[in-house]
Amino acid sequence: MNHDHHGAAWQRVSAAARTGGFTLTVACRACADDVDADFAGATLVVAGELRLLATVTDERARVVEDAQLVTGEGPCTDAYTRRAPVDAVDLHHASPRWPAYAPMAGEHGARSVLALPLIIGNLAVGAMDLYRCEPTPFTPVQKDRASAYARILALLALEEHPHLLTSQSRPAQRGPQGFPPTVHMAAGVLAAKHGLTPDDALARLRAHSFRHNQPLLHTAEQVLDTHRLDQLD
Structure with missing residues (x-):
């Protein structure tokens, strides 16, 4: 330094x-x-x-x-x-x-x-x-x-x-293997409602954010509020 x-x-x-x-x-x-x-x-x-x-x-x-x-x-x-x-x-x-x-x-x-x-x-x-x-x-x-x-x-x-x-460290990997709790909660809502795996539900959240050019947390909060994604495929 x-x-x-x-x-x-x-x-x-x-x-x-x-x-x-x-x-x-x-x-x-x-x-x-x-x-x-x-x-x-x-x-x-x-x-x-x-x-x-x-x-x-x-x-x-x-x-x-x-x-x-x-x-x-x-x-x-x-x-x-x-x-x-x-x-x-x-x-x-x-x-x-x-x-x-x-x-x-x-x-x-x-x-x-x-x-x-x-x-x-x-x-x-x-x-x-x-x-x-x-x-x-x-x-x-x-x-x-x-x-x-x-x-x-x-x-x-x-x-x-x-x-x-104090967080237990894990080997770093490419890509965000984890997200803020709100995102995981929203993925759980989608998984339960549509019979998706957690990974597939998370992929839906990310795809929606990407398609509509909006922050991932905004998408997650929308799902928690409404229990749905607008224009969910």
């Missing part, structure tokens, strides 16, 4: 915290501003499986981050499983890499992305994604600075979500 970058990152987060407090959201926004990202988000991973959206800088980030849950692929998952930074200069040319996620992210203005794992010691707790609306690569200096912020976000993640320290 470059101590100059780490110190500068803490200074910016501390300055921003004077009005917003020391939170994941404050740190994420400070990082995005510092490295000239247009928007950003962070996702936490519990026990190597359950993905929880921890923070976003704006609604664009929320939709693009949720697209990784819907499609089961993307820079966040890759950065977490590899425990290394992952970047794509132009998502318009990243379809072979993330065939479902890249077009969805592009539809919402994401063009370049830099994902960094959130790691404390030997514990990986998630990943942060930094997005640009133009196909402009992050410079080596910006990547080093972003890595400093990633460590700060990891510390704040453990402070805000201490259960990450």
Whole structure:
């Protein structure tokens, strides 16, 4: 870790915290501003499986981050499983890499992305994604600075979500093997109503979200409220 970058990152987060407090959201926004990202988000991973959206800088980030849950692929998952930074200069040319996620992210203005794992010691707790609306690569200096912020976000993640320290870890796998509890509850409703297996019900939820371009959690809440999916095939 470059101590100059780490110190500068803490200074910016501390300055921003004077009005917003020391939170994941404050740190994420400070990082995005510092490295000239247009928007950003962070996702936490519990026990190597359950993905929880921890923070976003704006609604664009929320939709693009949720697209990784819907499609089961993307820079966040890759950065977490590899425990290394992952970047794509132009998502318009990243379809072979993330065939479902890249077009969805592009539809919402994401063009370049830099994902960094959130790691404390030997514990990986998630990943942060930094997005640009133009196909402009992050410079080596910006990547080093972003890595400093990633460590700060990891510390704040453990402070805000201490259960990450006690969750039983499982080997990390590609794709979101777990989802927030609301999604699993909705899948259970569909499975019971339509005689589906849990995996098939979850696939229906994800397919509906993908088809209608809406957040996966929104689809799940709709099912819990109405016990049905609109236009369920």
